[in-house]
Amino acid sequence: MNKYIELMRPKQWIKNFFVFGAIIFSKKFLEIESLTKVILAFLSFCLISSAVYIMNDIKDLEQDKVHPKKKHRPIASGKVSIRNAIIEMILLIIISLSTAFYLNKFLLIILLIYFINNVIYTFKVKHIVLLDVISIAIGFILRVIAGGVVINVELSVWIILCTLFISLFLGFEKRKNELKCLENDATKHRRILDDYSIKFLDDISNIVCGCTIIFYSLYTFFAYSHKYMMITNIFVIYGLFRYKYLTEIKDLGGSPTEAVLTDKGIIIDVILWGICSSIIILLTK
Structure with missing residues (x-):
């Protein structure tokens, strides 16, 4: 079980705290309903971003094997098979999008845009100078927008x-x-x-x-x-x-x-x- 949790890269979830940007800069962080919505949006981004990390690990398998640190990742080290990694990725996507659909239809759209952006990044943009970093930056902007959308706060x-x-x-x-x-x-x-x-x-x-x-x-x-x-x-x-x-x-x-x-x-x-x-x-x- 630990290897599948490691595959999700939970340490990287700190990036998803950008979702809390809108509620922090408003007084809505005192409202339980608003805070609950943002927490669920945060969890949705954690799951969809973990799915993206798994997709990247599968795509970059050979490159990760020569990296001093990344060679120890579950897929690169052989601890998790590609088949099982794909199954986990699909489950994470389904849970994330279902939660977003329950919360807010615009959050669902943002998550879909986030995922599509990362698919394009993984297979094309990551090899284009400057656009590779800009694509990553777009992901952070989408996190902030998502936090505002679920509590109806204008950014x-x-x-x-x-x-x-x-x-x-x-x-x-x-x-x-x-x-x-x-x-x-x-x-x-x-x-x-x-x-x-x-x-x-x-x-x-x-x-x-x-x-x-x-x-x-x-x-x-x-x-x-x-x-x-x-x-x-x-x-x-x-x-x-x-x-x-x-x-x-x-x-x-x-x-x-x-x-x-x-x-x-x-x-x-x-x-x-x-x-x-x-x-x-x-x-x-």
């Missing part, structure tokens, strides 16, 4: 832009880390890495990092009648710079999830951001 354009650029930042940092760590074996693992260079990725990462800070700042300035939310800018700036430090000095950029879950600096920063944002939202109109 600020600045939050959408902020989500886009922070996901681009994580994506380009991951590509750079793969180039650094895999060196001569980089293209054996991911052919698209032959079209990138560390300098190019470093330059573009710096640009999107700066844009993320700008768009979040604009959100905190324009989205509320008060300006107290601008206090939270310091946590966003520190978090981005801390992640940049981890990828450049500690070589943790290959797994954004690992960096977020294991680094005390980022964990404390996220907690303080959440507490500060909640207090400001609750105490202001």
Whole structure:
């Protein structure tokens, strides 16, 4: 059983917390009904994203075998057969889409778009320079939109832009880390890495990092009648710079999830951001 749970990559579910974006930035997180809907939407994304990971593992079987870490994954290591992996993937898709259909027809549409986007990514776009990372960023935007749809909250354009650029930042940092760590074996693992260079990725990462800070700042300035939310800018700036430090000095950029879950600096920063944002939202109109 453990090998099938491992195949779902539950550690990667942290990415689906973007679904909570809309409810966090509204006062609806105090409403049980709204919170329940968002939790179910989160679980739906967890299941559909796990199905996508299984599809990727099947498609990238040979490349994963030469990767120092990915070769230990259930399919690449031979612990789970391709047949059983496909069965698990289908079950996850059915449960996810059924839950979405029960919640909100628009959530169902978003999940279908998310899955189709990932199918296109897996079989085509992942081999196209720049579009590979942009495709991943679209997945994060769909998560945020889904969180707003299920509780009928209109999202600020600045939050959408902020989500886009922070996901681009994580994506380009991951590509750079793969180039650094895999060196001569980089293209054996991911052919698209032959079209990138560390300098190019470093330059573009710096640009999107700066844009993320700008768009979040604009959100905190324009989205509320008060300006107290601008206090939270310091946590966003520190978090981005801390992640940049981890990828450049500690070589943790290959797994954004690992960096977020294991680094005390980022964990404390996220907690303080959440507490500060909640207090400001609750105490202001």
